[in-house]
Amino acid sequence: MNWRYYENRSPKAVDDGIEAQSKRGDIGEQWWSRQFVDVVESYSKSNRITRGKRYARKGQVVDLTVDTGVVSATVQGSRPDPYEITIRGDALDEAMWDEVEQAMVDRAAYAARLLAEEMPPDIGEVFDACGVSLFPDSYRDMRTNCTCPDTANPCKHIAAVFYILAEQFDDDPFLILRWRGRAREALLANLQERRGLDSDSDSAEVVFETGDDRPLGVCMDDFWTGSDSIDEVPIRSQATGGTTAALQRLGDPPAELATVHESVAEYYTAIANE
Numbered sequence: 050m051n052w053r054y055y056e057n058r059s060p061k062a063v064d065d066g067i068e069a070q071s072k073r074g075d076i077g078e079q080w081w082s083r084q085f086v087d088v089v090e091s092y093s094k095s096n097r098i099t100r101g102k103r104y105a106r107k108g109q110v111v112d113l114t115v116d117t118g119v120v121s122a123t124v125q126g127s128r129p130d131p132y133e134i135t136i137r138g139d140a141l142d143e144a145m146w147d148e149v150e151q152a153m154v155d156r157a158a159y160a161a162r163l164l165a166e167e168m169p170p171d172i173g174e175v176f177d178a179c180g181v182s183l184f185p186d187s188y189r190d191m192r193t194n195c196t197c198p199d200t201a202n203p204c205k206h207i208a209a210v211f212y213i214l215a216e217q218f219d220d221d222p223f224l225i226l227r228w229r230g231r232a233r234e235a236l237l238a239n240l241q242e243r244r245g246l247d248s249d250s251d252s253a254e255v256v257f258e259t260g261d262d263r264p265l266g267v268c269m270d271d272f273w274t275g276s277d278s279i280d281e282v283p284i285r286s287q288a289t290g291g292t293t294a295a296l297q298r299l300g301d302p303p304a305e306l307a308t309v310h311e312s313v314a315e316y317y318t319a320i321a322n323e
Contacts, residue, residue, distance in 0.1 A: 058127040066108030066125070067213050076102065080170070081222060082215040085184055089203060089211045092188035097201055101208020109206075110213045115224045117232075120214055124206040126197060134210045137192040138185050140230030148179050150236070154243045164240055166233075168222035183225065 069076055077083045090098060104110070104124065111131050113122040118140035123131040141149065152175045153159045162169045169175075173183045185191050188203075195206045203211070218225050223233040 060104065060107070060109050060126050061129070063108050063111055063125045067110040067113060068108035069102075069105040069212055070216055072106060076105065076212045077215040078219050079222065081168075081173070081183065081225060082218040085218060086211065086215045088185060088188055088191075089208065093201075093203055093208075095201065097199075097203065097205040098208045100205040101203070102212055104205055104209035105212035110209055113210065113213055113217065115214075115217070115228050117230050118228065120210065120228065122210040122213070124195075124209055126206060132195050132197045132206050134195045134207055135193070136207070136210065136214070138190065138228060140228070141181060142230070145179065145181060146231055149176060149181070150231075150239050150243060152179055154240060160240050160244060164237060164244075166223075166237075172222075183229070 071077075075083070075086070077086045109125050111123040111125055113120065118137060120134075120136040122134045122136075124134060125131045153163060156175065159169050159172065159175060176183045193202060193207050195202075195204050197204055197206055199205075223236075226236060227233065
């Protein structure tokens with residue numbers, strides 16, 4: 050009789066493994082990481098998914114790297130040697146990335162946030178508008194493999210990698226774009242170029258006029274005088290509120306100062322109306 054492989058022994062402890070930050074409940078904080086996890090959890094309801102989450106929280110994922118179209122990782126199980134895992138997804142080709150990047154530039158807010166190295170919360174809409182999705186639509190859109198003898202897919206080792214990857218997407222969402230075929234540096238350089246900026250040159254130097262650099266003590270005689278161009282500066286007084294607002298804030302004056310108060314109020318009004 051053939052039994053499907055099922056590892057029920059405790060995994061070997063890992064020193065300095067990648068340990069999930071979430072210790073209970075869901076893993077993944079941002080919508081993009083939750084969407085990624087949902088693809089896996091909606092595909093399989095087996096206890097391997099639950100055990101994979103335990104592996105992630107215990108730090109059984111030894112290492113993980115993200116490159117164009119592929120995620121590579123190793124996970125320590127109960128056997129002496131860690132298992133090797135790959136998660137492959139189709140990267141976008143150059144023509145599609147050209148379209149996506151132009152769509153980002155056309156939406157100025159998207160480009161501005163990306164150039165500030167922030168991921169727009171609704172970045173998925175840009176991809177949708179170009180007819181592609183930020184993430185694979187289903188688990189079947191990915192090609193996953195683990196060197197363990199378990200014939201189930203996803204096994205707990207693959208599931209553990211998905212959970213750790215989701216948290217890494219939270220910490221650095223640009224990894225999502227790297228997996229889809231565009232590294233952070235290339236994306237930012239392309240956006241700068243499309244916006245008419247030269248990413249290889251320094252920002253234009255701003256030059257301020259220094260004006261009169263004489264010590265103040267030697268120019269007191271003409272300190273309060275203006276140049277010939279002062280007459281070209283239009284000045285118009287426009288009240289933003291009541292002309293006697295300052296007096297009103299002081300409240301009613303004593304009886305003996307009522308006359309003075311009225312005179313000052315008239316003076317303010319006359320100045321404002323000039």
